[in-house]
Amino acid sequence: MSTFRIAVHITPRKGLLDPQGNAVKGALHTLGFAPVREVHVGRYVIVETEASDATAAEHAVTDMCRKLLANPVTEDFEIETAVPA
């Protein structure tokens, strides 16, 4: 067993109203970043886990996302490649 580190990006599901993203977009426009079209605010989670190899670690973290880290009704998630911790 080795320890792996995996980063997870969790974002509001596309198409759902994202008031936080809209508020940040408005502030960016106020600051003069007129070309900004979309902003979405999500969460960034770092998991360090023991696993037999990187693939097993990624499978485990995907399972964690489905069961707890992301809400399947309202959020999408992407996991990064596992790296040795």
Added chain:
Amino acid sequence: MKFGIVTFPGSNGDYDAYHAVTENLGEDATYLWHKDHDLQGSDVIILPGGFSYGDYLRSGAIARFSPIMSEVISHAKSGGPVIAFCNGFQIACEAGLLPGALLRNSRLQFVSAPVRVRVENADTIFTNRYQPGQVLKIPVAHGDGRYVATGEDLDELEGEGRVTFRYTDADGNVSDAANPNGSERNIAGIMNEGGNVLGMMPHPERACSPLVGSVDGVRLFESILSKVAV
């Protein structure tokens, strides 16, 4: 009848629920600690309001895995009544007892105010002492109250009469202005398929005494008394 009120770390509506049941209703109530595995013979379970686990990750996401929740889920699956107020509603959705989820209020502000809700279905174990279409004055106090669900789930809830309460103005008209959090279709409260689990963001347990400005919540508890055999 015995009401079991779950106390999670961060619950703050458990005392209000206890007070409503024992003082306003004159029934028996007991607190159930979230780490226990025993409903202590409760007939009705209340998942109270609050900020369980500091709302970490998502509101209700961690409380949903508290030890007592396995017993609460079994109770619900076997038809036992569960009332989930506010944070309890968020927990019930995370636990899969109710469809959908509660997201950040559309105006990004915590809303603590009396609101009006219309009784959409008065033929349930939770609402039979109200009149259909009756408008109630009940407080809300939440930051994450925007109800969302898939289009199919929303249509199913509507079609099966499982939308129990909807935000309206004082005359019972649905409008964006009367929607405190941007909930889809102004939905304030829903039931599960079996009609034995109710989730709602407003706090009827905080509207049971003239002292706090409304007694419109009392009949919700009376409805349960009249329908649930002990």
